[in-house]
Amino acid sequence: MAAISNSVVHLTMRFGATALSTGTGVLYKRGEKHFIVTAWHNVTGRHPETMECLSDTLAVPDNIVATIAISYSGYGSNRMPLVLPLVGEEQALFYVHQKNWPRVDVVVIPFDPTVDHIMEHWSDGEIQKKISFRPQHVAEKGLSTEVNPVQKFLVPDEGVARKWLQTVEVTEELFIPGYPQNIQDYYAQPVWKRATIASSVQDGWNREPKFLVDSASKSGMSGSPVFYYSPNGEVRVN
Numbered sequence: 001m002a003a004i005s006n007s008v009v010h011l012t013m014r015f016g017a018t019a020l021s022t023g024t025g026v027l028y029k030r031g032e033k034h035f036i037v038t039a040w041h042n043v044t045g046r047h048p049e050t051m052e053c054l055s056d057t058l059a060v061p062d063n064i065v066a067t068i069a070i071s072y073s074g075y076g077s078n079r080m081p082l083v084l085p086l087v088g089e090e091q092a093l094f095y096v097h098q099k100n101w102p103r104v105d106v107v108v109i110p111f112d113p114t115v116d117h118i119m120e121h122w123s124d125g126e127i128q129k130k131i132s133f134r135p136q137h138v139a140e141k142g143l144s145t146e147v148n149p150v151q152k153f154l155v156p157d158e159g160v161a162r163k164w165l166q167t168v169e170v171t172e173e174l175f176i177p178g179y180p181q182n183i184q185d186y187y188a189q190p191v192w193k194r195a196t197i198a199s200s201v202q203d204g205w206n207r208e209p210k211f212l213v214d215s216a217s218k219s220g221m222s223g224s225p226v227f228y229y230s231p232n233g234e235v236r237v238n
Helices: 003-007 040-044 135-140 158-167
Strands: 008-015 018-030 033-038 063-072 076-085 107-111 117-123 126-133 145-147 173-178 191-197
Touching (some): 003 063, 018 107, 063 107
Antiparallel strands (some): 076 117
């Protein structure tokens, strides 16, 4: 289970250098491109139903600090606080649901792990240093880097996942790794919280393809992925 934590991303939403809120995302890969998946309200700073600003400052984010686990060949992994812009000169730099945003409270933020990124190190609430994370410099030293999209840890047979969704029952256990109340250690690893399925997966909720889970969730968990995890590697269907 510890390995899949490396696909979970800590997020700090900011306006300029002012931190507005914290949240959680997960690294996702489609084709050869990488994305950070998180909640729409995280990156817009607005409530998905009322559209009101969530921050007492009435500011909305224009960048995020995404703390991403990067693995080095032969040297384990380390989490890097990379600064990613959310807005360009003419448009937002993330994708929303084509039809049902903001009601579908999800966005994907493109992330290219092969290019240079600015890193910021904080101390006592102030920025102490800005440096660049340069994958090319790492390659010049004979090392290689890679990120950890969630697909590395999922069941490779999609048919198993579909069958599980068709047969899973209320009260079965799930896990939600994230950063409740911004809790994290020196390595910025997420905290795993338990959840139980609280409504029928097959029947949906309000005639929509979604279901409820019961968990003691807190601020900072917005955008967290939800996993079904089997310690012995078995997925039982029926």
